[in-house]
Each structure stands twice: as structure tokens, then as C-alpha cells.
Amino acid sequence: DAGITQSPRHKVTETGTPVTLRCHQTENHRYMYWYRQDPGHGLRLIHYSYGVKDTDKGEVSDGYSVSRSKTEDFLLTLESATSSQTSVYFCAITAGYGYTFGSGTRLTVV
Amino acid sequence: QQPVQSPQAVILREGEDAVINCSSSKALYSVHWYRQKHGEAPVFLMILLKGGEQKGHEKISASFNEKKQQSSLYLTASQLSYSGTYFCGPENQAGTALIFGKGTTLSVSS
Numbered sequence: 171d172a173g174i175t176q177s178p179r180h181k182v183t184e185t186g187t188p189v190t191l192r193c194h195q196t197e198n199h200r201y202m203y204w205y206r207q208d209p210g211h212g213l214r215l216i217h218y219s220y221g222v223k224d225t226d227k228g229e230v231s232d233g234y235s236v237s238r239s240k241t242e243d244f245l246l247t248l249e250s251a252t253s254s255q256t257s258v259y260f261c262a263i264t265a266g267y268g269y270t271f272g273s274g275t276r277l278t279v280v
Numbered sequence: 281q282q283p284v285q286s287p288q289a290v291i292l293r294e295g296e297d298a299v300i301n302c303s304s305s306k307a308l309y310s311v312h313w314y315r316q317k318h319g320e321a322p323v324f325l326m327i328l329l330k331g332g333e334q335k336g337h338e339k340i341s342a343s344f345n346e347k348k349q350q351s352s353l354y355l356t357a358s359q360l361s362y363s364g365t366y367f368c369g370p371e372n373q374a375g376t377a378l379i380f381g382k383g384t385t386l387s388v389s390s
Contacts, residue, residue, distance in 0.1 A: 203377060212282065212367060212382035213322065219354065220376060228377065229282075262323060268324030269369075269378065 173197045175274035176261050183279055189248040191275050193261030195241075203246040204228075206255075213260065219244055221253070229264040246278065251279045281305055283370055285381035287352055291360050292388045300353040300384045302368030311351040312369040312378055315362075323366060325353075355386070363388045 172195035183189050193202060204216040205228075215228030217236040225236050233255060237245045248255055256279045261272040282320050283304040288343055302311065310329045314322040328334050328344035341354045351370075353361055365385045370380035 201376070205380075210382065213369075213380040214282075215377055215379060218377045226376070229379065266329050269314075269322075270324070271321035273321055 174261060174263050174270055174272045176259075176275050178275060179273065180256070180276045181278070183251050183277070185252060185257075185279055186250050189251050189277065191261075191277070193244045193272060195244075195263050197263070198241055199263040200241075201264045202238065204234075204244070204246045205260045205262065206230065206257040207260060207274075208257050216246065216259075219252045248277075253279050255279050259264055282379060283368055283381045285366075285368055285384050288382075289385045290387070292362075292386065294388060294390050295357050296388075298355045298358060298386060300355075300382050300386075302351045302353075302364050302381055303368070304349045304370050305351065306370070308344065308346055308349050308351065308370050308375065309375060310371050311342075313340075313342060313351075313353050314367045314369065314380075315385075316367065317354060317364045320328060322372075325366075358386075358388045360390060362386060373376075373377045 173192050176194045181195045203218040207213050214230045216234050219225045219238040235247045259275045262269040283302050285299045312327050313325040316322040344351045350382050365383040367380045369380040372379050
């Protein structure tokens with residue numbers, strides 16, 4: 171395993187509450203990514219980071235913010251969760267010449 | 281903009297062949313392919329680089345046509361373990377992230 175973990179694995183939250191998902195890596199990779207996966211849409215890029223405090227938006231960044239204060243941690247925050255943000259969230263890192271994905275976080279907004 | 285994958289779904293018997301196509305409206309510089317089994321994270325299969333270099337899986341091959349902005353994944357003599365959803369992921373224009381297609385679901389039965 172490439173040393174990438176996501177937490178929590180499952181979360182149920184109420185509409186309007188803030189939620190933070192964490193991605194942690196142990197291999198000092200520069201690039202980290204957040205994707206969401208929904209039926210019929212595949213994997214869609216939310217945000218990514220190319221270094222500490224260096225981030226950029228992806229295809230579906232509205233309603234999400236990210237932070238990377240340390241190389242090993244990439245945080246995804248939903249400022250005010252909505253039902254449309256119910257999804258499976260995957261973090262990924264580049265491991266040489268391919269992406270390695272974390273196990274995912276299943277988020278349900280009720 | 282997401283690349284277009286075809287077909288959306290394929291049903292095979294063991295030993296049969298399949299081709300999955302990936303078309304992009306933008307120029308391709310490299311294309312990744314991933315396989316995801318139900319309830320698991322996507323797993324890297326291979327990367328195709330501009331110029332034709334291919335790295336990755338031993339039993340699955342792929343092609344990359346820069347002029348047509350297409351890539352195809354070839355699965356020959358399919359095995360039960362090939363079942364899953366396959367995603368292509370061309371690099372974005374900046375070369376900093378992958379933009380995935382919606383996926384092709386492959387079902388192999390005995």
C-alpha cells in the first residue's frame with residue numbers, strides 16, 4: 171500500500187453543518203487530489219494540491235474548500251453541507267506514474 | 281470537460297475479448313486507465329504517454345491515438361477477475377491532474 175489513509179470512512183451529517191474530511195499520506199508526495207464519485211458521473215475532480223499551501227480548483231469545486239498546511243495532510247471542507255454533496259469522496263496521490271487512491275469516505279447529508 | 285467512454289457497459293463470458301474506448305475533445309498528452317471493483321477504490325492499470333510509450337499492466341494492452349484524441353483499452357481472453365468499472369483519465373491541459381470519464385462497467389461470467 172502506498173500509505174494513504176482517509177478519515178472518517180463513513181459520516182452522516184445534517185444539512186447546513188460544516189464537515190471536514192482528511193487525507194493523510196506517509197510518502198511525502200507533492201501532489202494530492204480530492205475526487206467525488208456519484209452514480210452516472212464517474213470520478214470528478216474537486217480540488218488538488220501541488221505543495222504546501224498550493225492548491226487549485228477542479229471541475230466541481232463550488233461548495234468546497236481545501237487546505238494543506240503540511241505535506242502529509244490534505245483537508246477537504248464542506249462549509250455548509252447540502253444534500254447534493256452526498257457522495258463517496260476519494261483522495262489520491264501520485265505514486266510514480268499512476269495515482270493511488272485512498273479507501274474513500276462515504277458522506278451522507280440528511 | 282469529461283472524456284467520453286464507450287460502451288457504457290459490456291457483458292462477456294470468460295475467454296472473450298473486449299475493447300473500451302475513450303475520446304476527448306481536447307488534445308491528449310497522456311492517458312491513464314483504472315479499474316474499480318464494487319465498494320473499492322480505483323486501481324491503476326496503465327498509463328499511455330505521448331509518443332506511444334506504455335507502462336503498466338502485463339495482461340491488458342492499450343492504444344493511444346493523439347491525432348484522433350482517443351485511447352482504447354484491450355482486454356483479451358477475459359477472466360472473472362476482470363469484472364469491474366474501467367475509467368480512462370486524460371491529463372488536464374496543465375498536466376497537473378486527471379479528468380476521468382464516467383466509466384465502463386465490464387461483467388465477466390463463467
